[in-house]
Amino acid sequence: MSKTTLTGAQIxxxxxxxxxxxxxxGYPGGAILPAYDAMLDYPIRHILVRHExxxxxxxxxxxxxxxxxxxAIATSGPGATNMVTGIATAMMDSSPIVCITGQVGSALxxxxxxxxTDITGITxxxxxxxxxxxxxxxxxxxxREAFAVAASGRPGPVxxxxxxxxxxxxxxxxxxxxxxxxxxxxxxxxxxxxxxVGLINAAERPLILAGHGIMLGEAEAALRALAEKAQIPIAxxxxxxxxxxxxxxxxxxxxxxxxxxxxNTAIQESDLLIALGMRFDDRVTGNLKTYxxxxxxxxxxxxxxxxxxxxxxxxxxxxxxxxxxxxxxPVVTEVDRTRWLAHISDLKGDSAVRDIQNLPDDGHLYAAHxxxxxxxxxxxxxxxxxxxxxxxxxxxxxxxxxxxxSLITSGGLGTxxxxxxxxxxxxxxRPDAEVWVVVGDGGFxxxxxxxxxxxxxxxxxxxxxxxxxxxxxxxxxxxxxxxRRYAATPITGPDFKKLGEAFGIWSATVTTRKEVAxxxxxxxxxxGALIDFRVEQEDTVYPMVPAGADLHKMIRRPxxxxxxxxx
Amino acid sequence: MQTFAVYVDNKPGVLNRVASLFRRRAFNIESLTVxxxxxxxxxxxxxxxxxxxxxxxxxxxxxxxLIPVRRVDNITRVPTIGRDLAMIKIAATGDARTQVMQLVDxxxxxxxxxSPESLVIxxxxxxxxxxxxxxxxxxxxxxxxxxxxxxxxxxxxIAQPPISAPRRSAAAADDGRDDVGNCSV
Ligand SMILES: Cc1ncc(C[n+]2csc(CCOP(=O)(O)OP(=O)(O)O)c2C)c(N)n1
Numbered sequence: 235m236s237k238t239t240l241t242g243a244q245i246x247x248x249x250x251x252x253x254x255x256x257x258x259x260g261y262p263g264g265a266i267l268p269a270y271d272a273m274l275d276y277p278i279r280h281i282l283v284r285h286e287x288x289x290x291x292x293x294x295x296x297x298x299x300x301x302x303x304x305x306a307i308a309t310s311g312p313g314a315t316n317m318v319t320g321i322a323t324a325m326m327d328s329s330p331i332v333c334i335t336g337q338v339g340s341a342l343x344x345x346x347x348x349x350x351t352d353i354t355g356i357t358x359x360x361x362x363x364x365x366x367x368x369x370x371x372x373x374x375x376x377x378r379e380a381f382a383v384a385a386s387g388r389p390g391p392v393x394x395x396x397x398x399x400x401x402x403x404x405x406x407x408x409x410x411x412x413x414x415x416x417x418x419x420x421x422x423x424x425x426x427x428x429x430x431v432g433l434i435n436a437a438e439r440p441l442i443l444a445g446h447g448i449m450l451g452e453a454e455a456a457l458r459a460l461a462e463k464a465q466i467p468i469a470x471x472x473x474x475x476x477x478x479x480x481x482x483x484x485x486x487x488x489x490x491x492x493x494x495x496x497x498n499t500a501i502q503e504s505d506l507l508i509a510l511g512m513r514f515d516d517r518v519t520g521n522l523k524t525y526x527x528x529x530x531x532x533x534x535x536x537x538x539x540x541x542x543x544x545x546x547x548x549x550x551x552x553x554x555x556x557x558x559x560x561x562x563x564p565v566v567t568e569v570d571r572t573r574w575l576a577h578i579s580d581l582k583g584d585s586a587v588r589d590i591q592n593l594p595d596d597g598h599l600y601a602a603h604x605x606x607x608x609x610x611x612x613x614x615x616x617x618x619x620x621x622x623x624x625x626x627x628x629x630x631x632x633x634x635x636x637x638x639x640s641l642i643t644s645g646g647l648g649t650x651x652x653x654x655x656x657x658x659x660x661x662x663x664r665p666d667a668e669v670w671v672v673v674g675d676g677g678f679x680x681x682x683x684x685x686x687x688x689x690x691x692x693x694x695x696x697x698x699x700x701x702x703x704x705x706x707x708x709x710x711x712x713x714x715x716x717x718r719r720y721a722a723t724p725i726t727g728p729d730f731k732k733l734g735e736a737f738g739i740w741s742a743t744v745t746t747r748k749e750v751a752x753x754x755x756x757x758x759x760x761x762g763a764l765i766d767f768r769v770e771q772e773d774t775v776y777p778m779v780p781a782g783a784d785l786h787k788m789i790r791r792p793x794x795x796x797x798x799x800x801x
Numbered sequence: 802m803q804t805f806a807v808y809v810d811n812k813p814g815v816l817n818r819v820a821s822l823f824r825r826r827a828f829n830i831e832s833l834t835v836x837x838x839x840x841x842x843x844x845x846x847x848x849x850x851x852x853x854x855x856x857x858x859x860x861x862x863x864x865x866x867l868i869p870v871r872r873v874d875n876i877t878r879v880p881t882i883g884r885d886l887a888m889i890k891i892a893a894t895g896d897a898r899t900q901v902m903q904l905v906d907x908x909x910x911x912x913x914x915x916s917p918e919s920l921v922i923x924x925x926x927x928x929x930x931x932x933x934x935x936x937x938x939x940x941x942x943x944x945x946x947x948x949x950x951x952x953x954x955x956x957x958x959i960a961q962p963p964i965s966a967p968r969r970s971a972a973a974a975d976d977g978r979d980d981v982g983n984c985s986v
Contacts, residue, residue: 354814355817358817358818358821359821359822359825362866362868363867363868366814383868537862537866538862538865539859539862539863539865539866541862542855542858542859543859546855
């Protein structure tokens, strides 16, 4: 095969195009200029961000919405360090992104040259792998391997730092010769402990805990088949939402710190937990010593390092989730579990009266109402990208997701500022989807310059600012655990309607519940919209398991009926 | 204690990746040695970690997440030969010098440097043996000591899956050319 001679910069784009990339999110600068110059000759859409953190969240949102690898690009030094938060976010949530950074010339490395920073050193613990490329002929192998590593097994971020001379240098481009060595990228699955299927068939009160791995492993159908055949109810982690339809009778809802009370109680009462593609984060287990005390435990994860990490299990299976479930399916028996299911419905009963939806209308605008209305008006079909805080938990509770990859949220790192840029990435990846941002007034102000990106790229994203004038989630902790001493949590902001309009986005302010429907309808008909929902300021997310408390010891919303009864 | 033989691509930055992993996961390294193997481009680390069996499994699984790591053998429960090498500089003149030389003989160690004021003793063996030699030498005045840390190898010919040589030659390699080793995650 004849090999063409290209610059490292050309090889970079050639490889990206061959990897299936047609859009990158980035910001130029000196050390990455050769790559930017070469980009013009390739069929690549470049989305100019307003801060490199935005580029990484966009690549991440793109990856989560599509399942494809997202690409972010930045210059050396400050460009690269601005990416750190986004890389860590992608790492915690197993999102496949490739970050490309320019680096000073290889002769200058180590000299504290202008805009030199050791970005491979900085990102070592927050990437799945990273590369320092100092020669043009190393570009192709590094890029190919970066994509293979990012997307294989448990996905994650990979950074490729390319020196300026490597971008400028000429070499023979050999795509085939740069194929990554795939040995070990698919290590064989492994199981230890007792037989998982035996445990499932014998269980009387089993519960499936479904995590992000359901979607990452494309195991949605296998999960449904298993649950339906064996009549096992499913509890979702925050990132698992969408992996199993919310409307399905076996879907109990979210578990954990702000999970449904009946879900947490069911976990504590179950005799078998079947954890699928989740990692027993402290936000879902509460106190480990009292976690599901009577349950045997099965854990399936593609990452063997997750098994027996936080929770000791009886059966540990490492491997591809879909393959494992499909193996179980024929040998799992159909068992009548109506008693267990009926018991869980009973547990739900008392929660219903406490639900904010059932509180008498006191004229206030509640975030839960807003989110629930958006859910109804979008027929549950929107891709919702949330930020971090109270609104994030209300979204998980009151927007009922039926399809995979329809809730995009920063779970592991809990990165405020994630929503707007991640939504831009999601919209770019899925232009036909109706994309909504649900964001707090605090988090929105962290990355709101990306509104300009939205407008420059003519993207249709709807933004619902849940504006409570507080860093709400932190205020809630202060309310419960710091005697309402609201240190640094009251927050002001601009007039968001005027702000949106200044960017050229149709905008509105909503202060009462009766306006919600009209404004949401109007927003849906606009190309891009921003709504400032002025909600109840000191509202609280219930239930809540205080950090480190026993999972069943939830702080519950005071029941209005119980109160009336004692009156 | 858990002991691992870890085969890694011989690339710049690999030691840093391993060290960073142990730091990040709060695994306590007791000792770590690294050197070339019989396969070009492949290095072998002997890592002793202060943890239990369950911790050992997590260490192994986490090591496999590093791309340049090709194979991890937990050799804690395997019969092995373990050796540490030490050089000990002793201030010894006159009578003391003779006594030290006798002790060195008893411990089957060697004197590798002699100066008017001091001796350098080289010793290999298990850590216990070296510790005990050190104890008996201490009264004479230890000026300086250096130890390699433990290297360990399984006894007999336990069949292990072969490790392929790195795809690209180690000489020309740097971090930009890391091979994909054992990486499922
Ligand atoms: C970058 C970052 N800084 C700080 C925090 C801590 N934090 C978690 S939630 C929260 C408050 C968020 O307030 P807001 O965006 O207004 O949303 P709300 O909770 O009011 O819905 C803060 C400060 C964080 N998660 N991320």
